[in-house]
Amino acid sequence: MxxxxxxxxxxxxxxxxxxxxxxxxxxxxxxxxxxxxxxxxxxxxxxxxxxxxxxxxxxxxxxxxxxxxxxxxxxxxxxxxxxxxxxxxxxxxxxxxxxxxxxxxxxxxxxxxxxxxxxxxxxxxxxxxxxxxxxxxxxxxxxxxxxxxxxxxxxxxxxxxxxxxxxxxASDRQHYREALVAYLTPFKEQLDPDSQTRLTRNPLRILDSKDANTQAILGNAPSILEYLxxxxxxxxxxxxxxxxxxxxxxxxxxxxxxxxxxxxxxxxxxxxxxxxxxxxxxxxxxxxxxxxxxxxxxxxxxxxxxxxxxxxxxxxxxQASPPSSVDFYVVSRGEAAEAQALKLAQSLRQAGFKTELDLSRSAFGKQFKRADRSGATACLILGDAEAESKTVQLKWLNSGEQSAIAQADLLANPQQLRQQLTQRST
Missing domain, CATH: 3.30.930.10 (Bira Bifunctional Protein; Domain 2)
Incomplete structure (x- = not known):
C-alpha cells in the first residue's frame, strides 16, 4: 500500500x-x-x-x-x-x-x-x-x-x-504612477509579460519585477522621492x-x-x-x-x-540545534522500581523540572544509552535495591558522578536542585 x-x-x-x-x-x-x-x-x-x-x-x-x-x-x-x-x-x-x-x-x-x-x-x-x-x-x-x-x-x-x-x-502616489506609466509605455513590448499586464492595472508592482531586462529598463525610471x-x-x-x-x-x-x-x-x-x-x-x-x-x-x-x-x-x-531542555531522564527496572519511577517523575514535573521517563522496560544498558542521547543533565536510576530502600541513584551525565539519595529528599529543596542543574549543564 x-x-x-x-x-x-x-x-x-x-x-x-x-x-x-x-x-x-x-x-x-x-x-x-x-x-x-x-x-x-x-x-x-x-x-x-x-x-x-x-x-x-x-x-x-x-x-x-x-x-x-x-x-x-x-x-x-x-x-x-x-x-x-x-x-x-x-x-x-x-x-x-x-x-x-x-x-x-x-x-x-x-x-x-x-x-x-x-x-x-x-x-x-x-x-x-x-x-x-x-x-x-x-x-x-x-x-x-x-x-x-x-x-x-x-x-x-x-x-x-x-x-x-x-x-x-495618495496625491503623491497618483502623480508618481502617472510619471512611471509615461516612462514605461514606450518600452512596453520589452517588458516581461507580467509587467506588461501590470502597466495598466498596477504599474508600481513593476518595480518588484525579477526579470533582468525589465530591471535594466527601470534603471532610468523616475523615483517616487521626486514626487513627494x-x-x-x-x-x-x-x-x-x-x-x-x-x-x-x-x-x-x-x-x-x-x-x-x-x-x-x-x-x-x-x-x-x-x-x-x-x-x-x-x-x-x-x-x-x-x-x-x-x-x-x-x-x-x-x-x-x-x-x-x-x-x-x-x-x-x-548555530547548532538548540540543546535539549530535559533536566532529568528516569530509568527503572523491576515492578516496584517502575511504579516508584513513575511517581518520582510526576513529582519532578509538578515541581517544574523537565523530566523524561523511560517506558521501555528494556535492560539498564539500553536505557542508559537513551539517557545519553536525550541530552538530559542528569539521570535518575531505580532498580530493585533502590525500590526497597526508597532511594534513587542520581547520575550527572556530563561528568559521570553518581550518588544515592533518598527519594523523599530529592525535592526537599527544589531551588537548590535547580541551581545544581544550572551549574552542571554549563
Missing part, C-alpha cells in the same frame, strides 16, 4: 527542530508584551471578498496564489494568504476602534499561497506580525520598526539591514531622525514601493545578508487607506510581518 505523504509545499516541523520555533515565539511574546501589544487570533479562512478588497484583485496574491473554494453553502472562502486583512476585519467587526486610543495587536499563525516551493517559502508558511492601529504619528512608524529590530537581534540574527522608503500620500509633497518629505525626514535617535541605521531604497492602493508614506523591509536571494525577513508599511476600504472609519495604521521559516533557516545557519 502506498504511504500517504505531506502535500507539496507543506512540511512537518519535527521535534528535533522545534526548539528554534519555540525560541522565536517566546522572544517575540516577551518583547511585544513589554511594549503593550496584545495577541489576536483570527480564523484561518475568511470570505474571499475580504482579500479581494483588502489586498486588491490586480495583485498576484489574489490573481494567482490564493487557495479559494466554495463551501457547502456555496460561499466563496479563502485560506488566508496574509494576516493584516483578517486583523483589520476583526478590528472593524468588533468595534475596537470605538474603544478610543491606539490598538496595538500582534498575531502568529499559518498562511497559504500557491507558489513554487523553495527554501524558506512554502505553500503553507508561518508569519508573526504586528498591527498598530489608530495613530498617524511618525513615532508609531519608528516604534514598530524598533520592535522588529529588537526581536531579530534578540533571537541572534546578525548582518541585518533596514531598507526604507516613503511613497507619500513638502509635507510628505518633512514627515519622512522626521522618521529618519527618530530612527537615528534609536540607533537604527537605514538604507534608502526608492524602488521599495508597495503596489497596493491603501499604502501611504512609510514602507520598509529588514533584510539579512545571510539568506541569499530571499533576503527579506520582515516587511511592512503604513496602510492608512485599508480600514475605510474595508468599511471601517478613517483610521491610520502601520504594521509588519516576519516569515518564521526564513528566520529558522537563518538560525540554523548561525
Amino acid at each position: 502506498t504511504s500517504i505523504q505531506a502535500i507539496r509545499g507543506t512540511r512537518d516541523i519535527l521535534p528535533s527542530e522545534i526548539g528554534n520555533w519555540q525560541m522565536i515565539e517566546s522572544v517575540a511574546r516577551q518583547i511585544l508584551g513589554c511594549a503593550a501589544y496584545q495577541e489576536i487570533r483570527t480564523p484561518i479562512f475568511e470570505q474571499t471578498s475580504l482579500f479581494e478588497r483588502g489586498i486588491g484583485e490586480a495583485t498576484d496574491v489574489v490573481g494567482k496564489e490564493m487557495y479559494t473554494f466554495n463551501d457547502r453553502g456555496d460561499r466563496s472562502l479563502t485560506l488566508r494568504p496574509e494576516g493584516t486583512a483578517g486583523v483589520v476585519r476583526s478590528y472593524i467587526e468588533h468595534g475596537l476602534h470605538a474603544q478610543g486610543g491606539v490598538q496595538r495587536l500582534w498575531y502568529t499563525g499559518a498562511m497559504f499561497r500557491y507558489e513554487r516551493p523553495q527554501a524558506g517559502r512554502q505553500r503553507q508558511f508561518h508569519q508573526l506580525g504586528v498591527e498598530l492601529l489608530g495613530s498617524s504619528d511618525g513615532r508609531a512608524d519608528a516604534e514598530v520598526i524598533a520592535i522588529a529590530t529588537q526581536i531579530l537581534q534578540t533571537i541572534g540574527l546578525k548582518d541585518l539591514s533596514l531598507h526604507l522608503n516613503s511613497i507619500g500620500d 509633497s513638502p509635507a510628505s518629505q518633512t514627515r519622512f525626514d522626521a522618521l529618519l531622525a527618530l530612527l537615528a535617535d534609536l540607533g537604527i541605521s537605514s538604507t534608502l531604497n526608492s524602488r521599495l514601493v508597495r503596489g497596493l492602493d491603501y499604502y501611504t508614506h512609510t514602507v520598509f523591509e529588514i533584510q539579512s545578508a545571510d539568506l541569499g536571494a530571499q533576503a527579506t525577513v520582515c516587511a511592512g508599511g503604513r496602510y492608512d487607506g485599508l480600514i475605510p476600504q474595508l468599511g471601517g472609519p478613517e483610521t491610520p495604521a502601520i504594521g509588519w510581518a516576519m516569515g518564521l521559516e526564513r528566520l529558522v533557516i537563518l538560525l540554523q545557519h548561525l
Whole structure:
C-alpha cells in the first residue's frame, strides 16, 4: 500500500527542530508584551471578498496564489494568504476602534499561497506580525520598526539591514504612477509579460519585477522621492531622525514601493545578508487607506510581518540545534522500581523540572544509552535495591558522578536542585 505523504509545499516541523520555533515565539511574546501589544487570533479562512478588497484583485496574491473554494453553502472562502486583512476585519467587526486610543495587536499563525516551493517559502508558511492601529504619528512608524529590530537581534540574527522608503500620500502616489506609466509605455513590448499586464492595472508592482531586462529598463525610471509633497518629505525626514535617535541605521531604497492602493508614506523591509536571494525577513508599511476600504472609519495604521521559516533557516545557519531542555531522564527496572519511577517523575514535573521517563522496560544498558542521547543533565536510576530502600541513584551525565539519595529528599529543596542543574549543564 502506498504511504500517504505531506502535500507539496507543506512540511512537518519535527521535534528535533522545534526548539528554534519555540525560541522565536517566546522572544517575540516577551518583547511585544513589554511594549503593550496584545495577541489576536483570527480564523484561518475568511470570505474571499475580504482579500479581494483588502489586498486588491490586480495583485498576484489574489490573481494567482490564493487557495479559494466554495463551501457547502456555496460561499466563496479563502485560506488566508496574509494576516493584516483578517486583523483589520476583526478590528472593524468588533468595534475596537470605538474603544478610543491606539490598538496595538500582534498575531502568529499559518498562511497559504500557491507558489513554487523553495527554501524558506512554502505553500503553507508561518508569519508573526504586528498591527498598530489608530495613530498617524511618525513615532508609531519608528516604534514598530524598533520592535522588529529588537526581536531579530534578540533571537541572534546578525548582518541585518533596514531598507526604507516613503511613497507619500495618495496625491503623491497618483502623480508618481502617472510619471512611471509615461516612462514605461514606450518600452512596453520589452517588458516581461507580467509587467506588461501590470502597466495598466498596477504599474508600481513593476518595480518588484525579477526579470533582468525589465530591471535594466527601470534603471532610468523616475523615483517616487521626486514626487513627494513638502509635507510628505518633512514627515519622512522626521522618521529618519527618530530612527537615528534609536540607533537604527537605514538604507534608502526608492524602488521599495508597495503596489497596493491603501499604502501611504512609510514602507520598509529588514533584510539579512545571510539568506541569499530571499533576503527579506520582515516587511511592512503604513496602510492608512485599508480600514475605510474595508468599511471601517478613517483610521491610520502601520504594521509588519516576519516569515518564521526564513528566520529558522537563518538560525540554523548561525548555530547548532538548540540543546535539549530535559533536566532529568528516569530509568527503572523491576515492578516496584517502575511504579516508584513513575511517581518520582510526576513529582519532578509538578515541581517544574523537565523530566523524561523511560517506558521501555528494556535492560539498564539500553536505557542508559537513551539517557545519553536525550541530552538530559542528569539521570535518575531505580532498580530493585533502590525500590526497597526508597532511594534513587542520581547520575550527572556530563561528568559521570553518581550518588544515592533518598527519594523523599530529592525535592526537599527544589531551588537548590535547580541551581545544581544550572551549574552542571554549563
